[in-house]
Amino acid sequence: MTLRACLLRIACCCVPPLLGGCVNATVDHMVFNSPVDGIGDASVIILGRRHASDYETEPDFIRCVGNHIAARDKSIRIVDEFEFINAMYPWFEPRTAPLQPADLERLLEHAPVAEKLAAMDPEYLIWIDGSTVRTDSAGSMTCGIGPGGAGCFGFGTWSNDATYEAAIWNFGQRAEVGRINATAIGQSYMPAVVLPIPIIAPVQGTACDSIGDQLLEFLSQHY
Incomplete structure (x- = not known):
């Protein structure tokens, strides 16, 4: 197993006040098994986990990561999350979605599921x-x-914390081949003298860019 820790630090409060608040971001990138063959015309599916009772991974964050990758490397074919979930209903709903790569074998035992995945x-x-x-x-x-x-x-101020983890499964190998952890902490402000002026820290956007960049690096190496 190889471990590469990439620490991306974004300077805080070095932007004009009207552009945004302060954001600090950190990304850890771990690759367990790096394949050597390209994947050609195969697709990449990006889904959000929604098993927890107190939160769900935001659909707009998943869309942001997919758009980030597709915009920077048009050769990578990203499958839309909702189109995939609707096409595979109910096999990727929170109560039935695979929790481990080995669970994909169970899904492929169903002929309609296997046919749809083969087409993608x-x-x-x-x-x-x-x-x-x-x-x-x-x-x-x-x-x-x-x-x-x-x-x-x-005058008001508040903090936002973004914490995301991406697990990369190799569909053919039925194995996890990489994991990326990204955190972003931001401080936003709202001064008001007659009119409130929001100075928003782009916390979620920073986390999206951080994970998107690392996934793009991984995927681009294997196309």
Whole structure:
């Protein structure tokens, strides 16, 4: 097993205030078994895990990662998540989706499932698990209407944490061949002197770009 740790640090608060808040991101990239053959015209399926009771991996995050990869390497064919789930219903719903690569054998025992997967010709199935949550907030703001008009005054701040993990399954080998962990922590601000001015930290977008870049590097090496 080889281990490559890629630490991507994004400088905090080095942008003009109106562009965004502060974001720090870290990515760990682990490759267990790097295949040597290209995958040619085969496809890549990217799905979000939604088994937890307290959160779900956001569909827009999965779409963001897929779009990030497809925009930078048009030779990589990404299967749309919802089109895949609808076509494979109910085999990739949260209660029936495979939790381990070996579970794919169980699915292939069903002829309709095997036929649909054969038509899609997937080489990699990538599961992304995680979410972006607000962790804390501080400050206060008051708004009112007076003879001179309406306005607000105050200052607020809050933090968002994004934590995602991508598990890369090689469909043909029925084995996990890589894993990527990405975290992004951001501080957003809302100053208000008459008008509130949101200064939003692009936490989820930064995590999307971080995972997307690492997946793109992995996939591009094997096309």
